[in-house]
Amino acid sequence: MSKIIQIASEEQQQAALESASQIILSGGIIAIPTDTVYGIAASAWNAAAISRIYQIKERDTNKSIAVLLGDASQALLIAENFSPKATSLAAKFWPGGLTIIVSKKTNLPPNISNNDKIGLRIPDHPFIRDLIRKTGPLATTSANLSGHPAAKTVEEFQPILGDQLDLIIDGGMVKGSGIASTVVDCTLDPIKILREGAISSEEIDAC
Numbered sequence: 001m002s003k004i005i006q007i008a009s010e011e012q013q014q015a016a017l018e019s020a021s022q023i024i025l026s027g028g029i030i031a032i033p034t035d036t037v038y039g040i041a042a043s044a045w046n047a048a049a050i051s052r053i054y055q056i057k058e059r060d061t062n063k064s065i066a067v068l069l070g071d072a073s074q075a076l077l078i079a080e081n082f083s084p085k086a087t088s089l090a091a092k093f094w095p096g097g098l099t100i101i102v103s104k105k106t107n108l109p110p111n112i113s114n115n116d117k118i119g120l121r122i123p124d125h126p127f128i129r130d131l132i133r134k135t136g137p138l139a140t141t142s143a144n145l146s147g148h149p150a151a152k153t154v155e156e157f158q159p160i161l162g163d164q165l166d167l168i169i170d171g172g173m174v175k176g177s178g179i180a181s182t183v184v185d186c187t188l189d190p191i192k193i194l195r196e197g198a199i200s201s202e203e204i205d206a207c
Helices: 010-025 047-057 072-078 084-093 126-135 154-164 201-206
Strands: 004-006 030-032 039-043 066-068 098-103 117-121 138-142 167-170 182-185 192-195
Touching: 004 010, 010 030, 010 039, 010 126, 010 167, 030 154, 039 047, 047 138, 047 154, 072 117, 084 098, 126 138, 154 167, 182 201
Parallel strands: 004 167, 030 167, 066 117, 098 182
Antiparallel strands: 030 039, 039 138, 066 138, 098 117, 182 192
């Protein structure tokens, strides 16, 4: 069974940051709380770890994996370009429940996406942003088997996925609605909402 570290106190958070960053940087996979749902994460630069995410989730390899950022400056590590519309949406909704699809850099592992696009998001979760600043961007997808409901607590995914993860960060129940992020493709003109989630289409249109 995977080791579980709670992050209820500042002392626990510091210990979790050290353990989690070491595992990520050594090619491991961890489960993390976000502002929307729990996710499983690996370094966005580690092709072998990304392959493990697909295996753990029983995920179709034709489906891309989004990348979580610690701050907006890290977008330049992943995105080939960031359009004015993407910049406006990021300024309005980051950190938060919006995944912005952009053109990806060619030096990313090919298995993170089967096309020339990638989804980027900054979670509204201070601990996770601190972690990503230590590790670099994280390839992250929801902590569940593909096609199954997303998890709002560790207890919802740990019996199913726990044995295959190197560490679980337990942040309690997610603070948000438990609804996955809204996904907007900003490589198109006009932009296109691919999935409506935590942020409504009306909010996107207004921005």
